Amino acid sequence: MPVIDGHRGRHGPYTVGSALVEHLLPITLERSRDLAAAHDIEIRAAAPGVRDRVPARYEGIEPGLPENERILVPAPRRTLRLANGLAEFVRTAVPPGRVLAVCNVAEADFTDVELLDVLMRRIPPEILRVVLYSDGPPAPPDDRDAGELWQAVDHYVREGFLHAVVELGERGLALAEPGGDLWWRFAQRTATALGALGRTREARELWERVRRTSRLPAVHAAAAYGTAMLDARHPDPAQRDLGRARGWINQAIAISTLLPDPLERAFKLGFDRNGLALVELRQGRPAAALALVESALALARELGEHHPVHRMVLLANRAQLLGALGHVKEALEDYAAAIAIDPSFPDYYLDRGNLHLKLGLHEQALADYEQAMRVSPPLPEAYYNRAELRIARDEADEALADLGYVIELDPAYLDAYINRAGLLAGLERDAEARADAEAGLALAPGNPHLLAVLGQLETSAGRFDAARAAFDQAIETAPTLAAAWANRGILRYSTGDLEGAVSDLTQAITLEPQPDLYANRAIALRALGRVSEALADERAALL
Structure with a gap:
């Protein structure tokens, strides 16, 4: 070669x-x-x-x-x-x-x-x-003019080549007339790419540069929206300032409301309301978010056949909110409508598959996950979700194969290590489970799910002090993790701390009332001579 x-x-x-x-x-x-x-x-x-x-x-x-x-x-x-x-x-x-x-x-x-x-x-x-x-x-030397650079940037945005968008977008900004239409298109694409790459400070600076350069209302509305999304979409919840995001998105809505062109106003106002819906959702108000998406869809009806992608996104967002609020039939209808607009877009097959899985509709979920696989390059999320489905169907070997492929595709996919370690531990393949737990903890030190698996493995190996330390750390980090409480309860029973075992298993049952937890607590209660309570737990385990 x-x-x-x-x-x-x-x-x-x-x-x-x-x-x-x-x-x-x-x-x-x-x-x-x-x-x-x-x-x-x-x-x-x-x-x-x-x-x-x-x-x-x-x-x-x-x-x-x-x-x-x-x-x-x-x-x-x-x-x-x-x-x-x-x-x-x-x-x-x-x-x-x-x-x-x-x-x-x-x-x-x-x-x-x-x-x-x-x-x-x-x-x-x-x-x-x-x-x-x-x-x-x-x-x-790259001697392309601003127009030629724009053609490249536009193509790279569509393909998702975001690093190249930033590099050429910044070069285009230097060549285009400041404040002009081409300059604005470079600025919008570059700031959006910077935000998607996690380069938040640079993106915020560029949006501020847009505000200082342009006097066009639509540009200021878009810059306010873009600035809001830097907070609302930040992947680290600890770094989101949802109050600041709300302020910026309110400004975007205020400006968009005043745009003179009815089609531009309907699109931009709906776009901005959809952004505010994200803020509402992340502040724990799904009903308010749903009302905003509904209003955006009403505005989208004014657009006729224009902006089908905008309509698709709104339908999928409404489906997500309807599903979260328990309106399952309507959610499935919206997902179907969104998918019909662009059947080659994989994300909404995944979302609908997850809803099908939650409803116990396994065949429908499987069909959605596998269609997402067909219309996308290798998609780790689709195989991970199919593994969860296969775990629910007790198809352990198939689930392990899917999780292995996820890790092959993306060695940093933490949830795949968590699920595979737990599945391997349940199959008593302790050495493999430990390897996955340690690999996952190298990616995310202190992860409570992996610590719970590690504690389970240490218990099986008879290393009770190490097991207790792992469970204690998991519970301190994630006090609502039922598996950590349950397995610490088993450890305490194994070391003769019967009262402690009952206490931990009671907390696990409070969090997730599962039959096996009642059965385990019944054993500890019988060992303490609390027979009537043990009988009640044994009956609960059979329900």
């Missing part, structure tokens, strides 16, 4: 990925068109030059919409999905024993750095050995 120059100045995101695909695709198409078709999404995203040779099986509605109606920004994790899909394509397509050499790695785009990491992690070196060089020839 030839040496690939990974400098992002050559072709931008997936400079390496596109070169690799273009090298392997001809021989792949000769051997198996099905292999290329199975990875159409990631091949077409990474290597636009071969799109005519790999037709899309599932294509969303956004590419055919006007720019102002394309409102979705893919999450940063989308590039990890693409990288995993590309790795699976390469692993199958490349003849064994090949070497991939990449120079200028220090100048590679984030997408290629991530891809190379996944290739080295998931493809055995006897199939493909990856050799990286930091040095290499310089890239030619």
Whole structure:
């Protein structure tokens, strides 16, 4: 295989990925068109030059919409999905024993750095050995004007190449006329990408720069909304300032209410009310959030056939709120309506599948999770959710396979370690369970779920002091974690502390009244001679 120059100045995101695909695709198409078709999404995203040779099986509605109606920004994790899909394509397509050499790695785009990491992690070196060089020839200067940069930024936003959006967006801001329409489009996309990447301070500074540069009401409304979302959507709840978010979103609503164009007003006002609904939800007021989403949907009806993606998002948000409030039939109807607008969008299959699972509708949940898998590159969340379904159906081997694949796709997926460790412990595969618990605790020291599993394993091994320390720490961190109380109760029974066992099991039953907890408490009560209480628990265990 030839040496690939990974400098992002050559072709931008997936400079390496596109070169690799273009090298392997001809021989792949000769051997198996099905292999290329199975990875159409990631091949077409990474290597636009071969799109005519790999037709899309599932294509969303956004590419055919006007720019102002394309409102979705893919999450940063989308590039990890693409990288995993590309790795699976390469692993199958490349003849064994090949070497991939990449120079200028220090100048590679984030997408290629991530891809190379996944290739080295998931493809055995006897199939493909990856050799990286930091040095290499310089890239030619980027002499694109503001208009050409905008075309690139617009494409990168649609694909979710957010690091490149920031880099080129900042370059475009320097070239465009401050306050003009093109300058504003660069600013909006760049600030949004910065926020999605967790670069909150830079995003906030850019929104403030927008306010100081523009006098257009619609721009100020959008800047207020964008600033509000930095707090409302912050992934760390401790860093959210929902009061500040409410202030900014109220300002956005106040300005949008005054916009003269009726269609622009209906769209922006509905968009802003949907943002306020998120604030209400995170402040524990789902009914108020639902009323806001309802009002946004009423405004969306004024838009006719325009803004279908906006309508899809509102329907899905209403479905989520209706489901949380117990209006299940209406929630399922809204999810169906949202999915009908863009059947290739995977997220709402996951959400509807979760609702189906909660209702005990296992076949419907399975169908939704597997459809999400079909319309997306490898999607860890879909396999994780299917594992939860399989655990509920006592399909332990299948659940373990799904959780293993989740961890292969994303070694930082903490919940997969938690669930797999618990499942392995329940199967008495203690060594494997301990490995998962320790791997998870390396990612999240002090995680109470993993500490509870670790305490269970220490109890089985007879290391009672270590088990007690793990349970105590879990309970201190998460006092509502019933499993920690229950297993500490079992430990205390095993060490002769019968009163302590009854106390812990009582607390576990208060949190989660499960039959096995009543049965365990009955044993401790009988050992204490409290026979009538034990009989009551034994009856409860049979219900």
